[in-house]
Amino acid sequence: MSDFIRDKTAIAGIGLSKFGRGLEESQLELGLVAFKEALDDAGLAREDVDGLSIHMGWPIGVDYDRIAEVFGLDIRYVNQTWLHGRFVTHALQHAALAVAAGMADCVACITAISFTRLRGFLGGPEDHEGTRDEGGTHGEAPAYGLTAPASGAAMAMQRYMAQYGATSEELGEVAVTFRRHASLNPRAVMRAPMSLKDHQASRMVVDPLRLYDCCLITDGAACVLVTSTERARDLNTRPVTIAGMQGIRSGREEFIFSPRGLGLNQQAIDPAPARERDLEVYRAAGVDRDGVDGLYTYDAFSPLVLFTLERFGFAGPGEAADWIQDGRIGLGGELPMNTSGGLLSEAHVAGWNSITEMVRQLRGTAGETQIKNASVLQWGTSWGDSFILRN
Amino acid sequence: MTDAPYAKPLPRIAPDNAPFHEGLKAGELLLPRCADCRRYHFPPGPVCPYCFSEVIDWTATPGRGTISSWVVVHKAWFPAFEAEIPYNVVQVELDEGPRLTANVINVAPDELAVGMKVVAVVDDVTPEQYLLRFRLAK
Numbered sequence: 001m002s003d004f005i006r007d008k009t010a011i012a013g014i015g016l017s018k019f020g021r022g023l024e025e026s027q028l029e030l031g032l033v034a035f036k037e038a039l040d041d042a043g044l045a046r047e048d049v050d051g052l053s054i055h056m057g058w059p060i061g062v063d064y065d066r067i068a069e070v071f072g073l074d075i076r077y078v079n080q081t082w083l084h085g086r087f088v089t090h091a092l093q094h095a096a097l098a099v100a101a102g103m104a105d106c107v108a109c110i111t112a113i114s115f116t117r118l119r120g121f122l123g124g125p126e127d128h129e130g131t132r133d134e135g136g137t138h139g140e141a142p143a144y145g146l147t148a149p150a151s152g153a154a155m156a157m158q159r160y161m162a163q164y165g166a167t168s169e170e171l172g173e174v175a176v177t178f179r180r181h182a183s184l185n186p187r188a189v190m191r192a193p194m195s196l197k198d199h200q201a202s203r204m205v206v207d208p209l210r211l212y213d214c215c216l217i218t219d220g221a222a223c224v225l226v227t228s229t230e231r232a233r234d235l236n237t238r239p240v241t242i243a244g245m246q247g248i249r250s251g252r253e254e255f256i257f258s259p260r261g262l263g264l265n266q267q268a269i270d271p272a273p274a275r276e277r278d279l280e281v282y283r284a285a286g287v288d289r290d291g292v293d294g295l296y297t298y299d300a301f302s303p304l305v306l307f308t309l310e311r312f313g314f315a316g317p318g319e320a321a322d323w324i325q326d327g328r329i330g331l332g333g334e335l336p337m338n339t340s341g342g343l344l345s346e347a348h349v350a351g352w353n354s355i356t357e358m359v360r361q362l363r364g365t366a367g368e369t370q371i372k373n374a375s376v377l378q379w380g381t382s383w384g385d386s387f388i389l390r391n
Numbered sequence: 392m393t394d395a396p397y398a399k400p401l402p403r404i405a406p407d408n409a410p411f412h413e414g415l416k417a418g419e420l421l422l423p424r425c426a427d428c429r430r431y432h433f434p435p436g437p438v439c440p441y442c443f444s445e446v447i448d449w450t451a452t453p454g455r456g457t458i459s460s461w462v463v464v465h466k467a468w469f470p471a472f473e474a475e476i477p478y479n480v481v482q483v484e485l486d487e488g489p490r491l492t493a494n495v496i497n498v499a500p501d502e503l504a505v506g507m508k509v510v511a512v513v514d515d516v517t518p519e520q521y522l523l524r525f526r527l528a529k
Contacts, residue, residue, distance in 0.1 A: 058395070123468040125400075134434035135403050141492040142400035143522055145472040146480040147463055155482060159460035162505035207463035207477070207500070252440055263459055266433065267489060 003244065003284050009096040011389070012106075012358040013021035013042025013225035017306045019189050019347035022116050023219040027062045028070055030221035031112025035071065038223035044106065049225070050078035051104030054111070055091040055350055056084075060121065062342035077104035083129065084299050085139065086248065088351035089110060089385040096224040096242045096387075098112065102249040103229060111352045113220035122217070125147025134251070138256055139265060150214050151303035154206035155257035160303065163262070163271075164318035168208055171321060174302035175212040175344055176327055177330045182341025184331075186370035187353075189218055190345040195261060213302040215343035217296035222352035230365035240362045240389050243376070244285025249278065257303070259310045261317065274313035285388040287375075289313060292388070293374045296337055296354045298381045299342040303364035305329070307382035331369060339369040355379065362391040397517045398471035407435045408471070410449040416438060417519040420454040420511050423447050433489035454511025456485040463500040483509055483525055495525045 015037025017030040039046060052075055057063035064078045069264065079094040081087035088111075095107035122128040123140075130136035130147055132264035137278040138152030160166055176196055182188035232239035255264040260278075263269035282289055289312065297308040306320035314335060315323040329337040340346045347353050360366040361374040380386035414421030424431045425439035428447035438445050459522035461481040462500050467473035479498055484490045495509060515521045 003470070122507055125469060131400060132405070133403055135492065139492065141480060143402050144480050144494050145469065145475070145478055146492065147400075147468045148466075151462060151480065152463040153462070154414060155460045158462055162460070183459060204463070204477075206467040207465065219503070263484075263490075307448075359524070 001124055001287065005096060005100055005242065005245065006231055006286060007241040007243055009099045009358050010229040010241045011221075011224055011225055012227050012235045012239060013038040013044060014238065014359050015039070015041060015223040016187065016356060017112070017221040019187055019220035019353070021218050023114065024065070026218075027112040027114050027221070029064070030114075030219065031062055031067065031110050032071065034112065034221040034223040035081065035108060035110055038108070038225050041237060042225050044225065046071065046073065049073060049106050049108045050075060051098050051107030052079070052097040053055055053087055053091045053098075053109045054078070054080040055352070056111055056113050057139065059113060059118055061111060064254070064336070067110060067293040075078050077107065077254060082278040084351050085300055086383050088355075089245075089246060089379065089381060089387060092226070092355065092387060093241075093245050093247070093385075094226065096245070097188045098132070099167065099226055099228055105231070109224040109226065109352070110221070111350050114349060115217045115348060116219050118332070119229065123150070123356055132216070132238065141308050148204050148206070150301060151266050152255070152257045153303050154209045155302040156255065156307070158208050158261060158263050159262055159264060160258070163236055164323035165319070166318070168210065168305075169196060169200065169387070170223065170325065171213060171302050171306070172196045173324050174299070174305045174329070176197050178185070178299065178338050178342045179345045180341050181331060181369055182345035185340045185346060188369070189216055189348040190341070208302060209303070214278045215300045216345070218347040219308060220347050220349045220353070221351045222356055224352065240359045243388040243390045244281050244283070245255050245285065245387035246281040246284065247385050254383070257301070257307065258382070259307045259317065271317035273316055274311060278311065279313060281378070281380070281386040285390070286391075287376050287388060291376050292335070292378045294339060294371050294377045295337045296358055296377065296379045297337065298351045299338055299344050305337065305384040306316060307379055309381060311384055312378070312386070331362075331371065336371050339366065339371065358389050364391055399516075400469065401517070407437070412521070413437060414449065414451070415523055418513055419451045420501070421427055421449040422452050422485070422489060424450040431485075431487040431489055433491065435527040440459065452485065452487050454485070456525070457484040458482070458495070458503065458505055458507045458509060459490055460505060461503045461523065463503075478501050479503055481525065491523065493524050498527055500505050
């Protein structure tokens, strides 16, 4: 555990482009809108940005060098990750680490992506990462017709259902809740009300996952500016500090889309409550799990919400499908999650749409989706990484 | 079989997995087994993930296992699979421990369940490439 980063860095500005499907704008155009909005939000100039942390580069997004040259930046720190949602946490963490280490004064995390222009990329013939030898990074097995990220989440959910008796109806609570949140959010791509009946009537994509268990495929951009908390205090907005963080977990006991011990890929079948080693984010931030006012996660597929709750010990092994019922993860519930609608109903901006929502919540500017008196919010994923933000 | 070229993706044969695919051509399911700790592992690589020994024996196994999870694919991400929708993909936990991903042949989607016993079969999808699949055990 390390608390050296605690509250030393802050998110000082956020910006978003419009979200949609089949947008005509290039990723650079969308990214520019988000970047300028974030600069205005913070009260910073383009010259103040000396670092870039890019989650998704070419061809879904834009690479750091192109952004720097097109936007006329003079950059001295860069981080750029694989084309995977799993590195969203990492991209923010490395911005904070670079600022804390003095390698940059202000890092712009710019995610400007167009999924709809690249339909063959996710799970299709152009998905080179999915065709990795002995399985893609979500458990893809292309020779057998298992080619998309959804397949790994489906494989994990099927086993979870068999082991614990969880049902598709219980899982439907995730999609229905996040749609309700999206209906309050004018930016959300999917705002029409969804009932459990609608969820159950949606077509199977990879059994046991239905269409509404799978996130949207959209275009859009988000920008988050990370600087020192000291500097952020002199800027336009109330600083939202990065209180603590923990990294991605990996190894034979880990599968990207399941909790430990479920028995996916080479995991042991050994369900156990969250381990202290996997809860270091709370110690790093100096907060208790009970003190978290809302949880945000990468909801590419609805089972990931269950697995995240179990990862961080909000629910015990096999308990999350029951735990989420009756409004528990909805606005007004015990632990509101993905209050802007998430990837399932707001838009797929690789999780950054939810991160900007966390910032609005902690500033008290979330409007219709505001969590009353939100002061500590957690971002955590089914692959075990996390950060905690507070105001 | 038709004379149309095989349009589905094929495994890429590389140094780490070549013995596995050579085994299939010979009608055998070979698994990497550590010569020191004697445990089987997957995926293959230059070292035992349990004891870190670099002495690996590719060992013929009977190909018996249990379905540990399964899905039914309803969407054609690859055009070549479109005609088979809906089709199953399973993870099988072999009796030796490793789990492999493949299809179960001759089974309806609604018959599949976690815990079913299966047996390996080899499918010669092209003259050069054989694939491991499974059938339900009798």
